[in-house]
Amino acid sequence: MQEQLTGAGQETLFDSEEMVLNMGPQHPSTHGVLRVILRLDGETVVDLDCDIGYLHRGVEKIAESDTYAMITPYWDRLDYVAAVSNDLCYVEGVEKLLQVEVPKRAEYLRVILTELQRIASHLLWLGTHALDIGAVTVLLYAFREREEILKIFEDFIGARLTAHAFRIGGLWWDTYPEFDSRVRDFLKILPGRIEEYETLLNANRIWLQRTVGIGILPAEEAINLSLTGPGLRGSGVKYDVRKAQPYSAYADFDFEIPIGENGDTYDRYLCRMEEIKQSALIIEQALDGLPEGPVMAKVPKVLKPPAGEVYHSIEAPKGEIGVYLVSDGTGKPYRMRIRPPSYINLQSLKRMSIGHLVADVVALIGTLDIVLGEVDR
Amino acid sequence: MTDESNDKPAGEDAERVPSEQTDQAESPSQPKAGASAPEDKDTAGVSPGQGAPSGGDSKSVSAEAVGDKPAPPKAAPRADHKPAAGEKLAPAKKGPVITSEIVDDVLIDRIRERFGDAISEAVATLGQQILRVKKGSYVELCRFLHDEDDADFKMCIDETAIHWPDRKGEEFDIVLFLYSLTKNRRLRLKLAVADGEACPSVTSIWAGANWMEREIYDMFGILFEGHPDLRRILLPTDWPGHPLRKEYPIGYQDNEWTDKHLQYREIDYDTSLIDVKYAERR
Numbered sequence: 001m002q003e004q005l006t007g008a009g010q011e012t013l014f015d016s017e018e019m020v021l022n023m024g025p026q027h028p029s030t031h032g033v034l035r036v037i038l039r040l041d042g043e044t045v046v047d048l049d050c051d052i053g054y055l056h057r058g059v060e061k062i063a064e065s066d067t068y069a070m071i072t073p074y075w076d077r078l079d080y081v082a083a084v085s086n087d088l089c090y091v092e093g094v095e096k097l098l099q100v101e102v103p104k105r106a107e108y109l110r111v112i113l114t115e116l117q118r119i120a121s122h123l124l125w126l127g128t129h130a131l132d133i134g135a136v137t138v139l140l141y142a143f144r145e146r147e148e149i150l151k152i153f154e155d156f157i158g159a160r161l162t163a164h165a166f167r168i169g170g171l172w173w174d175t176y177p178e179f180d181s182r183v184r185d186f187l188k189i190l191p192g193r194i195e196e197y198e199t200l201l202n203a204n205r206i207w208l209q210r211t212v213g214i215g216i217l218p219a220e221e222a223i224n225l226s227l228t229g230p231g232l233r234g235s236g237v238k239y240d241v242r243k244a245q246p247y248s249a250y251a252d253f254d255f256e257i258p259i260g261e262n263g264d265t266y267d268r269y270l271c272r273m274e275e276i277k278q279s280a281l282i283i284e285q286a287l288d289g290l291p292e293g294p295v296m297a298k299v300p301k302v303l304k305p306p307a308g309e310v311y312h313s314i315e316a317p318k319g320e321i322g323v324y325l326v327s328d329g330t331g332k333p334y335r336m337r338i339r340p341p342s343y344i345n346l347q348s349l350k351r352m353s354i355g356h357l358v359a360d361v362v363a364l365i366g367t368l369d370i371v372l373g374e375v376d377r
Numbered sequence: 378m379t380d381e382s383n384d385k386p387a388g389e390d391a392e393r394v395p396s397e398q399t400d401q402a403e404s405p406s407q408p409k410a411g412a413s414a415p416e417d418k419d420t421a422g423v424s425p426g427q428g429a430p431s432g433g434d435s436k437s438v439s440a441e442a443v444g445d446k447p448a449p450p451k452a453a454p455r456a457d458h459k460p461a462a463g464e465k466l467a468p469a470k471k472g473p474v475i476t477s478e479i480v481d482d483v484l485i486d487r488i489r490e491r492f493g494d495a496i497s498e499a500v501a502t503l504g505q506q507i508l509r510v511k512k513g514s515y516v517e518l519c520r521f522l523h524d525e526d527d528a529d530f531k532m533c534i535d536e537t538a539i540h541w542p543d544r545k546g547e548e549f550d551i552v553l554f555l556y557s558l559t560k561n562r563r564l565r566l567k568l569a570v571a572d573g574e575a576c577p578s579v580t581s582i583w584a585g586a587n588w589m590e591r592e593i594y595d596m597f598g599i600l601f602e603g604h605p606d607l608r609r610i611l612l613p614t615d616w617p618g619h620p621l622r623k624e625y626p627i628g629y630q631d632n633e634w635t636d637k638h639l640q641y642r643e644i645d646y647d648t649s650l651i652d653v654k655y656a657e658r659r
Contacts (some may be wrong), residue, residue: 061621223532226535327547330505
């Protein structure tokens with residue numbers, strides 16, 4: 001490997017000696033407490049190892065001593081910039097096990113909130129990713145729009161970040177009177193704002209130099225590395241759980257799955273931008289077709305799913321988040337496994353980084369869009 | 378999350394708690410939980426009468442250590458503990474999720490034909506297909522599922538484990554979640570592994586299983602044969618025990634590691650020392 005990178009057969013003027021460099025755990029570009037140990041040849045990455053676990057709370061162990069309803073808030077804190085999406089995964093998993101049918105209105109509201117959360121998560125990703133690479137302005141713009149979504153969440157759910165939106169069986173609250181108009185107002189301003197980001201970035205020479213051709217991941221390798229989410233779609237694989245195995249009310253809506261061609265950092269950026277637009281379309285359709293009715297199914301106060309097991313997964317902003325529940329008929333799960341997209345996607349960092357410069361590692365951590373709360377659980 | 382020793386009848390307590398703690402300290406030695414099983418069985422029968430007010434909490438903890446009898450995979454140890462727990466709970470008890478044998482599935486029939494007895498179970502539950510495979514044919518089956526065009530399971534979505542301390546000789550289930558992009562179908566493989574026994578690794582087939590298997594090793598202490606880089610991943614390298622095993626307690630904090638590592642220490646800022654260390658490393 002090293003001969004390849006240093007250029008086998010080429011005359012080198014100086015001795016190429018390797019050095020070991022620590023990035024993190026307190027590094028601003030690692031988005032949390034990720035420690036990356038790099039083996040460098042000059043500025044080129046020869047090998048890489050991720051040291052994770054600084055935020056490990058043992059959620060899977062805690063779940064074994066909590067009732068099903070008590071576990072939901074822990075899910076908010078996994079991927080804490082997309083709390084609503086995480087909740088949806090868990091709540092639907094338990095509903096599947098209980099074989100509870102959720103009212104149509106609740107499903108539509110869930111779709112609206114989850115897609116709003118996807119936009120918020122992608123905006124946060126865009127801002128921080130651009131900031132890592134050096135474009136500070138985008139962060140300020142992206143946070144301006146994210147704030148609007150958080151305000152909608154705050155008035156609906158009562159929290160901005162760890163929004164405990166869903167309950168097993170539906171939603172706790174119905175919408176408030178201005179909900180519809182506020183979401184529509186946001187959707188009206190969004191396309192213009194996305195144009196602003198694209199004006200700043202799409203033809204920006206520095207942005208292109210830092211992203212085009214960086215961290216190319218061919219489709220087969222991405223699949224083999226279990227990559228999901230925009231990372232996989234950037235490599236040209238059309239896999240989105242919303243389309244492949246529709247959950248909630250996603251079968252009712254028309255939307256496209258954007259895919260990239262080259263599988264580089266720039267394509268993954270384009271995919272996420274297009275996903276924001278598609279999410280806005282879904283929200284609009286859901287608002288138009290929002291049915292009347294109750295938002296909560298009849299669910300017993302004490303939840304005791306029958307003995308058995310279930311796997312349920314949804315398309316979170318980061319990729320496929322899944323829950324595997326093994327019930328033994330009591331009020332607490334015998335085993336709960338979280339399939340964390342960030343954790344599994346982070347594996348590809350090694351494959352993507354080797355051969356690139358240290359500065360590109362920063363861009364690649366950004367493009368994977370990891371949240372350490374979910375990596376470490 | 379309360380300390381388990383508080384909400385249990387005294388008789389049960391005295392026997393179990395010591396056995397749990399020793400298990401946790403030297404976790405790979407599973408047989409201990411099994412050794413204490415016969416005594417526990419007697420007391421467990423008595424406990425509901427005495428400890429009725431303590432309710433659900435005590436049960437959930439005790440069931441982990443109580444080794445009643447080898448339970449089938451669907452009916453977990455806590456499930457057969459429950460009927461004894463009192464008549465009040467009886468109405469809430471439901472049957473298990475309907476699980477039926479897979480019939481009329483071309484791929485599953487092909488697998489059955491090819492692997493014969495190695496497939497000990499092929500069931501569908503809640504519309505999800507599960508194959509239970511014997512250890513000898515595990516990697517071969519994985520290779521078949523990955524390479525064969527009819528199956529085409531190119532993606533390993535997840536891999537995890539479940540601990541069943543009461544199933545002697547096959548204490549762990551390794552669960553593998555596969556997904557086929559072209560056929561848009563999921564399949565779950567299960568493999569029973571005894572405590573202390575190594576499980577074959579599938580990293581040579583799906584590179585993405587690397588960190589999943591590392592996590593299983595970290596959390597359950599299951600070794601993987603043929604894994605390129607089997608180290609702990611979430612916990613520190615010298616952490617005692619494997620937390621997701623059922624005998625690992627959640628009610629009390631183990632201070633062994635923190636006492637060793639998270640102490641106040643003077644740091645020597647002598648620059649010459651740093652140079653020496655740097656030279657040593659090179």
